[in-house]
Amino acid sequence: MxxxxxxxxxxxxxxxxxxxxxDMQAHAGVxxxxxxxxxxxxxxxxxxxxxxxxxxxxxxxxxxxxxxxxNGGVGGGEGGGMSxxxxxxxxxxxxxxxxxxxxxxxxxxxxxxxxxxWSIFWVSAAMIRIMSGxxxx
Amino acid sequence: MPLIQRHVVQGEPIRVGQKEIVPEALVTLWLKRxxxxxxxxxxxxxxxxxxxxxxxxxxxxxxxxxxxxxRDETKRLLIGLAAGAVFVFFLAEIAERLATHRGGQA
Numbered sequence: 001m002x003x004x005x006x007x008x009x010x011x012x013x014x015x016x017x018x019x020x021x022x023d024m025q026a027h028a029g030v031x032x033x034x035x036x037x038x039x040x041x042x043x044x045x046x047x048x049x050x051x052x053x054x055x056x057x058x059x060x061x062x063x064x065x066x067x068x069x070x071n072g073g074v075g076g077g078e079g080g081g082m083s084x085x086x087x088x089x090x091x092x093x094x095x096x097x098x099x100x101x102x103x104x105x106x107x108x109x110x111x112x113x114x115x116x117x118w119s120i121f122w123v124s125a126a127m128i129r130i131m132s133g134x135x136x137x
Numbered sequence: 138m139p140l141i142q143r144h145v146v147q148g149e150p151i152r153v154g155q156k157e158i159v160p161e162a163l164v165t166l167w168l169k170r171x172x173x174x175x176x177x178x179x180x181x182x183x184x185x186x187x188x189x190x191x192x193x194x195x196x197x198x199x200x201x202x203x204x205x206x207x208r209d210e211t212k213r214l215l216i217g218l219a220a221g222a223v224f225v226f227f228l229a230e231i232a233e234r235l236a237t238h239r240g241g242q243a
Contacts, residue, residue: 030148033191034160037151044153046160048207052188060180073178087209090194092153097196097203101210108211111218119225126229130236 037092046090048099053082142166145192159195164188 035047055078062073088101148160165188172181196203 028164028166028187028189029146030160030162030189030191033162033189034148037153046151046158046194048191050188050190050209052186054184054186056182056184058180058182060178062178064177085211087191087207090158090205090207092156092158094154097156097158097194097205099194099205099207101208103214104211108214108218111215115218115222115225118222122226122229126233129233133237 034090042094044092046092047086048088048090049084049086051082051084053080055080140167140169142168147195150197155198157197159197160191161193161195162189162191165190 032051033049035049038045038047057076057078059076060074064073085104086102088099091098091100143163143165145161145163148162151158151160167186168183169185170181170183173179190209191207193204193206196205
C-alpha cells in the first residue's frame with residue numbers, strides 16, 4: 001500500500017474513533033453504576049459504584065509541498081483511562097430498602113496515618129518554637 | 138456548548154416484590170476539542186472525561202414515593218480528615234502565637 005493510500009485510511013480511523021466516543025458519552029447512564037440485582041435468601045442486593053473515564057486524541061497532517069513530496073506527514077495518537085470505585089450496596093428486603101455504604105479502609109488508614117504524622121509535626125514545631133522563645137526571654 | 142455538562146439520569150425501574158426501585162445518577166461530562174487549518178497543515182485534538190455517580194434510589198411502593206440518597210462515605214471521611222489537618226495546623230499556629238504573646242508580656 002502506498003503512503004498516498006494510507007492517508008485516507010488513517011483519517012477514517014480517527015473519524016470512527018470520534019463517532020465511537022460520541023456514542024459512549026451519549027450512553028453514559030445509570031447502567032454503568034448500578035449492577036444487576038442479586039438475590040440472597042429473601043434479600044435482593046444491587047451493587048453500586050462510581051465510574052469515571054476519559055479519552056484524549058490528536059492528529060495532524062502536514063500539507064506543505066515539501067512534506068507531500070516526501071510521502072509523509074500524517075500522524076496521530078490516542079489514549080484513555082477508566083476508574084471504578086465501589087460505593088455500597090442497595091439491600092432490598094420485604095420490610096425496607098437500605099443503602100449499605102462500602103468504605104475504602106485502605107485509603108482511610110493511609111489518610112489517618114498521614115494526619116497523625118502531620119499533627120505530630122506541627123505540634124512539635126509549635127512546641128519547639130515556644131520553648132526556644134522562652135529560653136531567649 | 139458549555140465546557141462541563143451535568144445532568145441527572147434515571148434508569149429503568151427494577152421491580153422487587155411489591156416494590157419498584159428507580160436508580161438515579163449524576164452524569165458529569167467534560168468535553169474539549171480543537172481543530173486548526175494552517176498554512177503548513179491540518180491538526181486537531183479532542184479530550185473528554187465522563188463521571189457517573191449514583192445519587193439515589195427512588196422507592197415506589199404502596200406507601201408512596203421515597204428518595205433514598207446514596208452517599209460516598211469514603212469521600213466524606215477523607216474530607217473530614219483533610220479538615221482535621223487544617224484544624225491542627227491553625228491550632229498549632231494559634232497556640233504558638235498565644236504563648237509568644239504571653240511570654241512577651243511577662
